[in-house]
Amino acid sequence: MHRSFLPPRPLPSHSGHRFSRLGWPEGIHRLAAAPLLALVVGCAQAPLEPARPTPWLAQLQSLLPADVLLIGEHHDAPAHQVLEHEAVQWLAGRGQLAALVMEMADSGRATDGLSREASEAQVQQALGWNASAWPWAQYGPVAMAAVRAGVPVRGGNLPRADLRAAMQDERWDRHLDAAALARQQAALREGHCGLLPEAQIPGMARMQIARDARMAAVAAAARRPWQVVVLVAGGGHVLRGVGVPTHWFPGLTAKVALARAEGAAEPLAGDADAVHDTPALPAGDPCAPLRAPQGARP
Template sequence: MLLALPGCAGPSAGPTQAEQAWHARLADWQGTQALLLGEQHDAPEHQRWQQDTVRWLAARGLLAALVIEMAEAGAATDGLPPDADQDRVRAALRWNEELWPWERYRPVIMATVAAGVPVRGGNLPRGRMRAAMQDGALDGHLPPAALALQRQAIAEGHCGLLPPERLMPMVRIQLARDASMAQAVLDARQRGRTVLLVAGWGHVRRDLGIPTWLPADFTSKVAVAQAGQAQTAIESEANYIHPTPALAPRDHCAELRARMPVSTPAGR
């Protein structure tokens, strides 16, 4: 009777076809120094995919660390015991609930801690953002064509509402965030194990994101979870696409416009 209840799975329930394909790819990629997982932040299946990846790697002793966009560089669970409760973990990561709902990422983070593996923040600390916005040296990191693509991505991500004078400073923040996460990955590397990074898919693009900040002799793979049909840019700039069901339509631009001050439509 219990097995017939909705939401209950019997003991014979196994991995789905997509999970089996992903596990096979993970097996092929053993020895890779870093695995960069790109997500859509509001897709719950993507966070479940991340948790599954943590468990697969940790069960085989292959997980060096989990680096996350959702916490700032310098915040880490190093030193916490595997049975640390979520309050201690949140405190160690200096979690910002306003930016990142804890319940969304709790399963993947707590699975990592329970495996005795450190979770480390990778994002650019807020205290360094103003300096990054003014750092013209960041403009030369990408080739001109790639920099133009990054500008376009930032403009489209803000629904065309950024005034021209604010566009390049926002591009620099994106570049600085990618550099910060790349450094966190490098700091966490261990011989024979893989550093797992979780971030929005735009951060892991091979042509624009974190991979461009990694040394040429550092081995990494990019996998992106895609809700529904993958965009061309995602398919071309990832080593693997993990398909998940499409989400209900949502007008992000309407939501962004609603949050902007009425007197300054292009402000934040």
């Protein structure tokens, strides 16, 4: 099931054959006519049909060209990481992928020095991967698809060492307008199941905005002409009204594709260019890990 704010365009066909009129002297064209006719007839009998894109890839194609393509996910929805893997493979296979930027690794960490044949352990080491927070079984295929294509993977998140300074930096209070800042703070309350002390909300919002700013900077720095940078992050980070796109500079073209599990809240109008619906998450209490003495993910 999928929905798109922009109509998908079909993939361009490369199956047709074009022949130039070469102005051959009289007589030579007779020698070439038979094999040429056979080639044309053969093509008519067995046309080379281009592979049809999946609905998800058709959505993404409708968003291109762009400097940056932001793909928002629900971290606990494996179907969303499958979509990301599919997007990376597809874009890399077409030679259109400039870089893959991931929220799941810190800025400053990258695979640029690795070969296409690098092992998964080498990739995890290069990215400083925290497998306890981000299961490699889910995100590894996304990263490795880029590495195997010779495309750099770069961390986009604010390193932990910078988080405290970001929480105390009051300039981030002025980055969003009052309504957007209130929306960001409300999302933090909801995302932490109402368990955060209210006094911590302003600092957490600053940290969230600073993380978005860092991801925006890393993605912008990875741009290449005629290609697209893919940024993979949580759905809240990619929204136009409050997230990474609020940090773009004039002239940068970015599109937002949001993967949405059935039953999750709808984005506000203008927050995303495309929404791709996936099955509902398994029934359960998403707040249980946060209520535990030590949550699975901070």
